[in-house]
Amino acid sequence: MKKNMNWKELMxxxxxxxxxxxxxxxxxxxxxxxxxxxxxxxxxxxxxIYCPDSSILLDEDKKVAGIDYKHCKGCGICAHECPxxxxxxxxxxxxxx
Amino acid sequence: xxxxxxxxNEAMAEAMxxxxxxxxxxxxxxxxxxxxxxxxxxxxxxxxxxxxxAVESEHSAMSAxxxxxxxxxxxxxxxxxxxxxxxxxxxPIAAALRLPIVLCDVNRALSGPINxxxxxxxxxxxxxxxxxxxxxxxAQEAYDNVLQAMKIVEDERVRLPAMATTDGFIISHxxxxxxxxxxxxxxxxxxxxxxxxxxxxxxxxxxxxxxxLQDYYFEHRMAMADAMNHAKQVIVEVGQDFGRRFGRSYGxxxxxxxxxxxxxxxxxGSTCGTARAVVDELREKGIKAGLLKIRVFRPxxxxxxxxxxxxxxxxxxxxxxxxxxxxxxxxFTEVRSALYExxxxxxxxxxxxxxxxxxxxxxxxxxxxxxxxxxAASGKVRGPVQHFGVRQ
Ligand code: SF4
Ligand code: SF4
Numbered sequence: 413m414k415k416n417m418n419w420k421e422l423m424x425x426x427x428x429x430x431x432x433x434x435x436x437x438x439x440x441x442x443x444x445x446x447x448x449x450x451x452x453x454x455x456x457x458x459x460x461i462y463c464p465d466s467s468i469l470l471d472e473d474k475k476v477a478g479i480d481y482k483h484c485k486g487c488g489i490c491a492h493e494c495p496x497x498x499x500x501x502x503x504x505x506x507x508x509x
Numbered sequence: 510x511x512x513x514x515x516x517x518n519e520a521m522a523e524a525m526x527x528x529x530x531x532x533x534x535x536x537x538x539x540x541x542x543x544x545x546x547x548x549x550x551x552x553x554x555x556x557x558x559x560x561x562x563a564v565e566s567e568h569s570a571m572s573a574x575x576x577x578x579x580x581x582x583x584x585x586x587x588x589x590x591x592x593x594x595x596x597x598x599x600x601p602i603a604a605a606l607r608l609p610i611v612l613c614d615v616n617r618a619l620s621g622p623i624n625x626x627x628x629x630x631x632x633x634x635x636x637x638x639x640x641x642x643x644x645x646x647x648a649q650e651a652y653d654n655v656l657q658a659m660k661i662v663e664d665e666r667v668r669l670p671a672m673a674t675t676d677g678f679i680i681s682h683x684x685x686x687x688x689x690x691x692x693x694x695x696x697x698x699x700x701x702x703x704x705x706x707x708x709x710x711x712x713x714x715x716x717x718x719x720x721x722l723q724d725y726y727f728e729h730r731m732a733m734a735d736a737m738n739h740a741k742q743v744i745v746e747v748g749q750d751f752g753r754r755f756g757r758s759y760g761x762x763x764x765x766x767x768x769x770x771x772x773x774x775x776x777x778g779s780t781c782g783t784a785r786a787v788v789d790e791l792r793e794k795g796i797k798a799g800l801l802k803i804r805v806f807r808p809x810x811x812x813x814x815x816x817x818x819x820x821x822x823x824x825x826x827x828x829x830x831x832x833x834x835x836x837x838x839x840x841f842t843e844v845r846s847a848l849y850e851x852x853x854x855x856x857x858x859x860x861x862x863x864x865x866x867x868x869x870x871x872x873x874x875x876x877x878x879x880x881x882x883x884x885a886a887s888g889k890v891r892g893p894v895q896h897f898g899v900r901q
Contacts, residue, residue, distance in 0.1 A: 416724075417725075417728070418728065419727075419728035419729070419731040419732050419735070420732075422725070422728055422729065422732060423706070423715070424607060424668065424705050424706055425605070425606045425607035425608070425668070425705070425706060425717065426605055426606055426607075426717065426718065426719070426721060426729050427706045427715040427716065427717050428715065428716045428719055429714075429715065429716070430714035430715055430716050431714070431716075432716065432719075433716075433719075
């Protein structure tokens with residue numbers, strides 16, 4: 413999407429093209445971050461299904477491959493749903509920045 | 510053209526039937542209940558193809574209207590007073606999403622104290638939400654204004670929602686003879702609903718209602734302000750076109766005996782009918798009285814008002830609502846503001862009147878005109894803001 417459009421360049425209404433949230437980095441609100449542990453992951457896709465923010469990354473083979481920290485809000489749902497025995501394949505850790 | 514005996518509510522419901530909107534979502538409230546009640550009967554009888562959404566509140570009604578309109582439907586609703594206030598959270602969203610919704614609004618006092626009768630405080634309270642606001646003097650205008658509102662909102666230069674209003678009970682429940690149009694004529698007049706953006710169009714996916722912070726909110730509000738400016742021209746075009754087609758022309762304002770008048774009353778809605786009768790009477794006595802009716806309050810017809818009042822010596826600005834700001838009513842503050850730069854401007858007195866349905870009689874209007882004649886002669890007004898008709 414073009415940056416800094418003037419008001420005449422906008423789409424009608426407050427419509428914007430679909431999918432522009434990809435370009436808008438909203439991952440800086442977390443107080444905790446999910447950390448994915450590859451060795452424990454059984455690739456069940458629970459986290460991928462449950463994540464409300466499409467922030468579970470998949471690799472070329474469509475295997476779970478980590479977290480999209482540019483958009484992840486740190487809600488912890490993925491860690492909660494991960495079925496692996498404790499310590500789980502996703503753990504929540506304090507966000508330090 | 511079928512001539513029918515209709516109340517204001519029946520006239521609006523008839524216009525809705527003939528427009529045959531895709532979706533109506535509404536919740537009943539006195540004195541607007543009949544509009545959507547009659548319309549729901551049209552739906553039940555299969556006279557329209559409308560999806561009627563019976564909701565649990567006006568907040569939901571306007572929310573459903575927004576959803577349906579964003580999906581590309583032609584949408585209408587109706588409400589009044591507290592109902593309009595309960596819609597308040599969603600009304601500016603409908604405008605910002607540029608959704609061409611038409612709302613049949615019956616002006617009624619705001620609680621409290623609780624009151625079901627006419628004043629304009631409900632409609633004035635939502636005047637800055639980006640909705641076109643059209644006031645009707647009688648049932649005929651109520652019918653005509655609903656039809657025109659649909660044309661205005663769907664014009665691509667506007668695409669803002671509109672409320673066509675009547676005065677509670679005075680118009681909404683009084684039966685008058687009105688000229689209606691044939692169904693086929695209305696169908697042709699309003700034409701097909703043109704969809705600009707639809708949230709359900711999978712071939713052209715869009716996001717609507719996304720978060721819009723320091724970077725773009727201002728630009729979107731600017732586009733709304735621009736649309737409201739364009740609405741003036743469109744309202745005039747639609748009003749003139751309506752006259753060419755059906756014999757009744759409309760503009761932003763209407764003047765009556767104003768060209769050579771020395772004193773004037775400026776009013777909205779049903780009071781204009783009363784004022785017209787008094788103007789006739791005073792003219793017979795040789796008093797140069799005139800009426801300026803503000804038909805459209807949003808967008809505000811500042812240029813038209815400046816022009817119409819340029820030769821008037823004293824004018825009474827009638828407000829059937831109060832801003833409670835100590836500066837008078839909404840009509841007064843805006844008329845006075847519009848006249849600020851003019852060298853030729855009348856002496857102005859604000860009459861806050863008729864709150865909660867308090868009657869405004871021929872005698873009252875006579876007295877107000879007499880006070881204007883006195884002001885014109887003395888060059889002084891009694892005080893800029895009068896609460897007229899309140900027991901002192
Ligand atoms: S913490 Fe929440 S937002 Fe982040 S990846 Fe897990 S489920 Fe998604
Ligand atoms: S829920 Fe746990 S085990 Fe399943 S894919 Fe996600 S991280 Fe791996």
